[in-house]
Amino acid sequence: xNFKSGLEKVLVDGKFAVTAEVxxxxxxxxxxxxxxxxxxxxxxxxFNITDNQTAVVRLSSFGGSVILLNMGLEPIMQICCRDRNxxxxxxxxxGAVSVGxxxxxxxxxxxxxxxxxxxxxxxxxxxxxxxxxxxxxxRDNGIFQSGDKILAGNPxxxxxxxxxxxxxxxxxxxxxxxxxxxxxxxxIQTQSVFDLDRFNIWMDEVKSRxxxxxxxxxxxxxxxxxxxxTERMKFHVPGVSIPEEIYNNMKETKNPKExxxxxxxxxxxxxxxxxGIHGIHITALFWEDIIPNLVKELNLFPRN
Amino acid sequence: MIITKQKDLKxxxxxxxxxxxxxxxxxxxxxxxxxxxxxxxLEMKDNLLKENIEVTGWVILDPACHLQNDKRILRGYKDxxxxxxxxxxxxxxxGVQTVNDIIDDKKIISGTDTLFLGEIKRLTExxxxxxxxxxxISNSFGGFCPISCCPxxxxxxxxxxxxxxxxxxxxxxxxxxxxxxxxxxxxDEMDKLKKINAPKDWSKSTEMKWRISE
Numbered sequence: 001x002n003f004k005s006g007l008e009k010v011l012v013d014g015k016f017a018v019t020a021e022v023x024x025x026x027x028x029x030x031x032x033x034x035x036x037x038x039x040x041x042x043x044x045x046x047f048n049i050t051d052n053q054t055a056v057v058r059l060s061s062f063g064g065s066v067i068l069l070n071m072g073l074e075p076i077m078q079i080c081c082r083d084r085n086x087x088x089x090x091x092x093x094x095g096a097v098s099v100g101x102x103x104x105x106x107x108x109x110x111x112x113x114x115x116x117x118x119x120x121x122x123x124x125x126x127x128x129x130x131x132x133x134x135x136x137x138x139r140d141n142g143i144f145q146s147g148d149k150i151l152a153g154n155p156x157x158x159x160x161x162x163x164x165x166x167x168x169x170x171x172x173x174x175x176x177x178x179x180x181x182x183x184x185x186x187x188i189q190t191q192s193v194f195d196l197d198r199f200n201i202w203m204d205e206v207k208s209r210x211x212x213x214x215x216x217x218x219x220x221x222x223x224x225x226x227x228x229x230t231e232r233m234k235f236h237v238p239g240v241s242i243p244e245e246i247y248n249n250m251k252e253t254k255n256p257k258e259x260x261x262x263x264x265x266x267x268x269x270x271x272x273x274x275x276g277i278h279g280i281h282i283t284a285l286f287w288e289d290i291i292p293n294l295v296k297e298l299n300l301f302p303r304n
Numbered sequence: 305m306i307i308t309k310q311k312d313l314k315x316x317x318x319x320x321x322x323x324x325x326x327x328x329x330x331x332x333x334x335x336x337x338x339x340x341x342x343x344x345x346l347e348m349k350d351n352l353l354k355e356n357i358e359v360t361g362w363v364i365l366d367p368a369c370h371l372q373n374d375k376r377i378l379r380g381y382k383d384x385x386x387x388x389x390x391x392x393x394x395x396x397x398x399g400v401q402t403v404n405d406i407i408d409d410k411k412i413i414s415g416t417d418t419l420f421l422g423e424i425k426r427l428t429e430x431x432x433x434x435x436x437x438x439x440x441i442s443n444s445f446g447g448f449c450p451i452s453c454c455p456x457x458x459x460x461x462x463x464x465x466x467x468x469x470x471x472x473x474x475x476x477x478x479x480x481x482x483x484x485x486x487x488x489x490x491x492d493e494m495d496k497l498k499k500i501n502a503p504k505d506w507s508k509s510t511e512m513k514w515r516i517s518e
Contacts, residue, residue, distance in 0.1 A: 168462070175461065175498060176460070238472035
């Protein structure tokens, strides 16, 4: 089998995949990405480069992906629907694949009112499910959204998407995942898992519909660095569920970093045991240097 | 209805710059959302007089977006208009421009911001309901419109920020997808929501003119 990307090979081979997020800087300094990537090299199969996450302007996911490619690392370029219409989105997919990007993850994106340019006009011409389907049609059928034909090279890309098992309404969350699978998603990274009970409820439904056989699900893991971060995520980030037990642990500890690390370690060990989970996606916000230890202690190192 | 809100009075006074003003209101939408009915026009008159700004007269157009009607009504206010250098329009953005099409020797000032096409929920509360896209899709969504009622115009279910039926963008805003899902659930038609809704055709939203054919 010809694999579209290294990540696809890991997942198809049935190995437990590790991906990690590299947040681009608020500026053009490529060293900010290079330094993080250098530190994480070998500790993940592929690295997400986010697309102006939380609607804050940063170095583009395209630029960040090219930096990783030049370092010999495999990017998962993120593309969101907030800032571009279907013309620009399809064009960016073609452009990214032309320089060697092989994994692209498509999301609708955070609303512009959350970011540092609340006066921007949100585009939202299409949503993530529509975009996933458009890219599958580009790749497999060589046709653009309009029905026009590709003339020179279908983009051979491993298609990623996101899923949030913790948002409402709960019973429709699996339907959304199913729609993404029908649209053509190859792998899924979930919202950060803290609430294992709810995650298990979601996974049970996923498995009862056989969806874990149709796509590769990577559980999102976010190590908690401090009480402040825990409270921000618990009370202010929509669609994140942090159970009281974890919150109390972070509140009572004298060493938040150590406790946050232990919580992450335990969560990963727990999600690893869930049938149908094919890997983890680590988002260590402003704390990327924790990832090597975490991956080593989980016996997930080396990656090759 | 076209929902408007009045601009800040200080900003308007600055724009008027002590010149004599004729005030125009509208009998329809601006009356119903308390921005340009007789009551608001008279309040505006008092406010301007308090600032020693001369008000040469006022009129409520019926409605302001009706070009021929406006011409006829405004003819009756020729003397008042002649004395004015500013026409302050308390109507929607359409009303402002229709008045602007008729009067070309005065400065036309819009006294309102036009917010959206929406519903009068209560006398003082209005909800966006339509983005005037030219190709109504509510028939596919149980009579709801996710293009106008969802800040991200999600056509394939709620985004990850929908919590307890509320929108992440505004905690006071109901997530329209809660209603859509409820609608199909009640009718045991959830399968319809599993179908992927294709990208919307926006080509109809670019119409600049419409003529009823004979």
